[in-house]
Amino acid sequence: METKDKGQIVYYYNRERRLENAPAGARFALERQRARRPGFMRALVATRALANLFFALVFMLVAVLVVGYVQGTRNEGSVDGNTVTASAMWFEGHVYVTIKRSTSWLDRFKAVKPSMLEIRTGAGAEYSTGIMQAAEAEVRLRFQAETKPSRIAVIASVPGPGGETLDSVELIVLVE
Structure with missing residues (x-):
């Protein structure tokens, strides 16, 4: 080297x-x-x-x-700790609406108690109202509609002791 x-x-x-x-x-x-x-x-x-x-x-x-x-639609929402899901179907002049209450995976570990819900659903002048008791997991409503609406509105609210609304959510659902 x-x-x-x-x-x-x-x-x-x-x-x-x-x-x-x-x-x-x-x-x-x-x-x-x-x-x-x-x-x-x-x-x-x-x-x-x-x-x-x-x-x-x-x-x-x-x-x-x-x-x-x-x-888009918003067919799922949360009101007073309750998850509410809605679906709708039109058949022979009526719109059938199903509202289901569920708890999310995370809420199962919390002590969220179901509350009574007032449900109002409709399209235009035609509507239907109902009550979902605290123990119920599903409510079915129907209202008349001569033609099939493309979307309907569903309002789920928690009534207060004096008749006022404590919490509410508005859902927009596509009609099948």
Whole structure:
């Protein structure tokens, strides 16, 4: 092993001097080797066609989310610690509504006692009212409707001792 003064190793290969005499293709390959790879987003919009495809997908995703939010339903809600779920069906001039009370997995460990609920459901001028007692898990109501409504409203409220409403939730249900 050849060494200089004080034990330093002597290298005979000099990469820079060798690249000076290298052809253009070798220098191009070396430049590409050292280039940083583009990130994920730059790769998605690297060409005009990829950029158009990416932005079209983003636009469609936003449109689906907005339409789902605008036309969506809210058939489940919580009133006074009780989870209430509603479903509706139209058959031969009547809308049949089923309201179910349930407790969430987390509420099972709490001491939430079911309370009496006043239920009012309807579409337009036609409506029906009912009472869900504390011991009941399900109530079924019906009201007349000549044509099938697309959605109905269900209001579940907890009546107070003086007739006032202590807590309420409004649900929007798609009619099947």
